[in-house]
Amino acid sequence: MRFSLPVPPSFSLPAVIRSHGWVQLAPYDSQDPYHAFAYVDRLANGRVVAYEVQPAAEGVQVTTETMLSEEERAELAHKLAWMLNLERDLEPFYTFARQEPKLAHVVEKGEGRILRSPTLFEDTVKTILTTNTSWGGTRRMVSALVDLYGEPVGEDPAPRAFPTAQALAAADAASLRDEAKLGYRAPYVSELARRVARGDLELEAYKTADLPTGELRKELLAIKGVGAYAAANLLMLLGRTDAIPIDSYALKVVSNEFHDGQPVTPADVTAAFERFGEWQGMAFWFWSYGEET
DNA sequence: GGTAGACCTGGACGC
């Protein structure tokens, strides 16, 4: 079955898909690189659905081989609105961007929305798995979690949904470490899953929390395995546009862009984008590094 | 508050 979702005037599906590497992490898949994507989701009633999202004249088109009830379709639409950041009003950011040559392209290309997962739990696990490893390592670890603990769509072993907190909480810690190859990150993921499964940590509530960014950052830093970089990355995914996820890549590009390749500190990265105030995270993320204007 | 070392894996490199 097919159904469409309306999108804001400035929306660009390729721009959202290209916003970062999440589309390369299971259960995302992109056969048509950066124009469309596939995803596998587990609905609230336990049904696992594989679907594709493509650009369409009236917005985006969702296609699935599964016949969905009206309630299921509404749930999927609600989740996709979050994943594609459809509710975001980018005009205030675009007003800034139009005045900065290194950001002018975001307006032209409809950039500014960042692809995310249906749940903050999935995004938090994936963020932990980006730390202290290569991108290839992250992809491997995420795929292993999906293959080992995710629920399949039907009888076939693949494709599978991202595992629930309950599934990961029930997993043997040694299996997480040795079979999923999470290494020392295994206890972090295990503890996070257990806290979420028990209801001790209401991660999803952070999506709509009215907390100042500093307070929310403290809450995220209290999660084992989430340090300064991971917290900033999650804040960015939560739409907190004043957070800059400073990792080794950030230090490198800021060094090259603003300091002639000389070594820089996290404070230098912050200083480089401070003038963008509440939009400094977006300015950092969408900056045209190394390109002449 | 700041710093050093451990954690784990894969890739690059030299032999």
Added chain:
DNA sequence: GCGTCCAGGTCTACC
């Protein structure tokens, strides 16, 4: 093929 080194963030112990 094997061994060594390094990159990549976070945690913990220590000062």
